[in-house]
Structure formats: C-alpha cells, structure tokens
Amino acid sequence: MRKKIVAGNWKMNNGLSETIELINDLKQNLSDSDVKVMIAPSYPFLKTAVDQVGDGSIEVISQNINDNKSGAYTGEVSIDMLNSIGVNTTLIGHSERRAYYNEDDALLLKKINLALESNMDIIFCFGEELKDRKSNSYFDIVKAQLENTVMKLEPNSWKNIVLAYEPVWAIGTGETASAEQAQEIHKFVRNCISEHFSSEIADNVPILYGGSVKPSNAVEIFNKKDVDGGLIGGAALNAHDFVEIIKANN
Numbered sequence: 001m002r003k004k005i006v007a008g009n010w011k012m013n014n015g016l017s018e019t020i021e022l023i024n025d026l027k028q029n030l031s032d033s034d035v036k037v038m039i040a041p042s043y044p045f046l047k048t049a050v051d052q053v054g055d056g057s058i059e060v061i062s063q064n065i066n067d068n069k070s071g072a073y074t075g076e077v078s079i080d081m082l083n084s085i086g087v088n089t090t091l092i093g094h095s096e097r098r099a100y101y102n103e104d105d106a107l108l109l110k111k112i113n114l115a116l117e118s119n120m121d122i123i124f125c126f127g128e129e130l131k132d133r134k135s136n137s138y139f140d141i142v143k144a145q146l147e148n149t150v151m152k153l154e155p156n157s158w159k160n161i162v163l164a165y166e167p168v169w170a171i172g173t174g175e176t177a178s179a180e181q182a183q184e185i186h187k188f189v190r191n192c193i194s195e196h197f198s199s200e201i202a203d204n205v206p207i208l209y210g211g212s213v214k215p216s217n218a219v220e221i222f223n224k225k226d227v228d229g230g231l232i233g234g235a236a237l238n239a240h241d242f243v244e245i246i247k248a249n250n
C-alpha cells in the first residue's frame with residue numbers, strides 16, 4: 001500500500017521564533033497516524049527545525065537544492081550541506097522556482113540526478129498553467145514535464161521519488177482543482193508511468209496534490225483513489241489547519 005504523505009512548504013515565511021513555535025504547536029497536536037508528515041522551512045532554520053522535531057514523526061525537508069555538488073556558487077546551498085544537518089529530502093521543480101528563477105526541465109533533471117546520486121529523496125512538482133487548462137492541452141503539458149525529467153531515470157530510482165501534481169492556477173490563489181480534476185491527472189500520470197516503466201512502479205509511487213488545499217476541501221481530495229496526500233503552502237503556516245489537513249487522510 002502506498003504511503004500517505006502531507007508536506008508543508010513554508011516558502012519564504014517564518015523567522016526563528018515562528019519556526020520553533022509552529023513546530024512545537026504541531027508536535028503537541030499531532031496524534032499517532034500512518035500519515036508521513038514533512039515540513040520545509042527556510043534554509044537558515046533547517047538545523048533548528050531538525051533539532052526541534054527530534055526523533056518524532058515529522059521530517060524536515062528542503063525547498064530547493066543547487067544543481068552543483070560544491071564550489072563557487074555564491075549564495076547557494078548544496079545537497080551535501082543539507083545531508084550534513086539531517087535533511088535528506090528536497091522539493092524539486094516547484095512552480096515558483098520554475099516561474100521566478102527560470103528553472104527549466106533540463107536544470108530540473110540535473111538537480112534530480114545529483115540528488116539521487118547523493119542520497120537525497122525527491123518530491124518532484126509539476127503541473128500546468130491556467131492557459132494550458134483553458135486550451136485543453138494540460139495532459140500534453142504534464143506528460144512533457146514528466147518525459148523531460150523523471151521519465152528519463154532508471155527504474156530503480158523511483159523508490160526515492162514522490163510526485164506532486166500542482167496545477168499552477170491553483171497555487172496560492174484560493175482556487176482549488178476539484179477532487180475529480182486532481183484524480184483525473186493523478187490517474188493519467190500513473191498510466192504514463194505504467195506504460196513507460198511498469199505497473200509496479202506506477203502503483204507504488206505516491207502522488208500528492210497541491211494547490212490551495214484547506215481543511216474544508218482536503219477530505220474530498222484525499223479520498224480519491226490516486227491521490228496519496230498533499231503538498232500544502234499557505235495552510236501549512238497555521239498549525240491548526242495543517243493538523244486538520246493531516247487528519248483528513250485518516
């Protein structure tokens with residue numbers, strides 16, 4: 001059975017005291033469950049976050065990695081640095097990185113390969129823009145995003161990959177994909193993986209939905225057969241809402 005995952009992407013929010021406070025609130029309110037919980041604070045607070053979550057059930061992950069191992073890349077953070085503080089999973093391909101930092105499929109593939117070589121697991125984000133949805137080209141766009149990146153990997157790599165379908169038009173907009181729209185793409189992606197690799201790989205890869213998930217819509221979305229949890233932005237900044245979303249998987 002696939003693991004249920006809820007990951008909170010804090011983006012460029014929360015200073016030191018808010019990071020500690022939010023983690024403490026989460027720890028107090030998370031009851032035992034089978035859901036894997038992840039949080040992605042900003043770089044300066046990752047080590048504090050790792051210490052703060054302790055041996056509990058929350059995994060601290062990174063929002064991004066650099067595509068080089070080390071060297072003269074001022075202002076950047078390497079995978080080895082993250083590994084050295086106990087951060088062993090990263091987001092790759094978030095739509096904000098694609099849009100504001102011009103991260104294209106070739107760069108994302110480079111990051112994916114380096115991460116996998118360096119014992120870093122991946123949550124790979126993909127999803128169409130509003131214009132693609134309106135012109136009904138969203139299946140082609142999603143397929144191309146995957147074919148240019150994760151479909152180029154060795155079958156063995158899939159055990160270290162989680163996918164996150166995040167339609168760009170639903171991120172931070174309050175506009176959520178309906179549960180049916182999410183299921184439609186998740187199933188499509190699973191079929192593509194099955195055709196390209198095997199039904200076993202397709203059945204085992206967790207596919208998260210992301211885009212304005214809130215306590216009020218989480219149950220309906222997470223109940224869909226091919227949706228294995230969520231990547232949460234805004235609602236992950238509020239302990240009560242994030243915990244409610246985690247519970248929506250039960």
Ligand code: PEP
Pocket residue numbers: 009166170171172173174210211212213231232233234235
């Ligand atoms: C995200 O940033 O990955 C995201 C899904 O954001 P939000 O939940 O705010 O739409």
